Amino acid sequence: MAKKSDYFGLGYLVSVILAIIPVTSWICGVVTRFSEGKIIAGILRLFLGWNIIWILDLIFMILSKHIFRILPI
Numbered sequence: 001m002a003k004k005s006d007y008f009g010l011g012y013l014v015s016v017i018l019a020i021i022p023v024t025s026w027i028c029g030v031v032t033r034f035s036e037g038k039i040i041a042g043i044l045r046l047f048l049g050w051n052i053i054w055i056l057d058l059i060f061m062i063l064s065k066h067i068f069r070i071l072p073i
Contacts, residue, residue: 006066007032019061026050029057029067041071 007015007028018024026049033042045053048070056068 006061008035012065015065016061019058019067022050022054025054025057029053032067038071041069044070 007018008031010018018028026045029049030042030045033045049057053068053070060066060068
């Protein structure tokens, strides 16, 4: 069975593919943070998630199988 990753419990390969595409990475990152109940982190991703955070998400997804946490609270 494939190990679950950060985007909605999808498999690692699917999550990496979603993280590679900037628009889906941005949308999935915002939705993931809101679904975790992290409202402030979701708002920050909504406004800042299309630039350097996208690159950090991609790196973190490949290396640790989780998205970059702006606010790890």
